[in-house]
Amino acid sequence: MLQLQSGRTLGNLLCPIVLLLATSTCALDRQPNADYRARRVALSRKTNGGVVVLFAAAEAEGPNALYGFRQDNNFYYLTGLNEPGAAVLIAPEAASEGEGRPRPYTEILFLPGHNYSQEKWTGPKLGPENPDARKTTGFDHVEILDKLRDELVRLLPSPRATVYSDLPAFRETSASATPLEWLRRANAFPVYVSLEDVKPMLAEMRRVKDAGEVALIRKATDASIAAHLAAMHAMKPGMTEREVAAIVQYEFQKRGCERPAYSPIVGAGANSTVLHYSDDAATIQAGDLVVIDAGGEHSMYATDITRTLPATGKFTPRQREIYNIVLGAQEAAIKAFRAGRSTMGGDGDALYKVAYNYLNTHGKDLHGKPLGQYFIHGLGHFVGLSVHDVGGTTVPLDKGMVFTIEPGVYIPEERLGVRIEDMFYVEQDGSLVRLTAGLPRTSEEVEAAMAGH
DSSP, X not given: OOBOGGGXXXXXXXXXXXXXXXXXXXXXXXXXXXXXXHHHHHHHTTTTTOEEEEEOOOOOOGGGGGGOOOOOHHHHHHHOOOOTTOEEEEEOOBSOOTTSOOBOOEEEEEEXXXXXXXXXXXXXXXXXXXXXXXXXXXXXXXXXGXXXXXXXXXXXXXXXXXXXXXXXXXXXXXXXXXXXHHHHHTTOSOTTEEEEEOHHHHHHHHTSOOHHHHHHHHHHHHXXXXXXXXXXXXXXXXXXXXXXXXXXXXXXXXTTOOEESSOOEEEEGGGGGSTTOOOOOSBOOTTOEXXXXXXXEETTEEOOOEEEEETTSSOOHHHHHHHHHHHHHHHHHHHHOOTTOOSSOTTSOSHHHHHHHHHHTSOBOTTSOBGGGGOOSOSOOBOSSSSSOSSOTTSOOOTTOEEEEOOEEEEGGGTEEEEOBEEEEEOTTSOEEETTTTSOOSHHHHHHHHTTO
């Protein structure tokens, strides 16, 4: 590669052009502005008079820039904006302030001023001076970021006030950590102000998906179904795991996904027994089972799908036996579902227990012992803006929630791992919908798909 002045390479100069073109042609599929505003209003009603200040993710620099910009989940949930360095301030309606004046519901979007030199590299940004900024964002008030400190002080009630923000947990960071420290140094928080974490409130809201969110998850899921089908059609001994991963990523990104929702897992033979195997470096051998755990992210929303394939297109009798037992465990959990049950609750009523009991009463290992000991992970998790979305495994499953059901059996002694993972949504009538219904799931369906039928 040609080396240019000041240590820059030709690739360094071309990358911003590519990024700019990608930014202009691959905008995210946003929900209507009214949906995001409704979430902000709903959050304001949970704060008991407190003020919310939340920050967007910063634009990646240095080695991190290799992976491009991805918005903070909570900021995107409230705004639908993919702009780096922005902030939002939300103050609920209040009957009176310190001098007896009523305070109307107030929300302000703050956008940073232009850094035109940087924008030559990373693309143009929406500025507060843009006459279409309010229409584009759905905010009635759009200001330059420099005014945040003064507006925050103006809106804080007294003599007591609570500011809710994204406070990082111990040994963690957040998009709001550095800006909050700047506000502290700028004396934006008087001594009577207490800082509280907004994440528990947002987690409660994000667990229940609205129709627009479900539609985006469906798009990610449908694109990923097509990607798994492509892997079924292409699979054969002699391919590398990485080649299969590349096919899957190409297919779901071709269908509108911006990126993988997580690092794809393709594990063949002994690697199929490693839960989060990440090398994807081995060559697939005849007789291997291949676990493919991969899903795309569409407009910030994830999906999560796993299928287990025989490398030759036909299961051996033992592989088919274990595969069908895992499928039976999944079916048992699906049939046992009802609103109010959790995936991993400790009350004995969890879906995990149903799947575990099925595995333990169907089939044995080579030593005659039950298979339950080889089910070494949870049965499922919530999916949304993160592939492992907010909400613990003991949370009761209810209307509007999206989650996985994914039993597995992993027997290193036999170089045999099987995981079957599907996406589910709870309808408003409490019924369970399999979002991945279009993807072959039984051993017979998998074999037929691999044969091109």
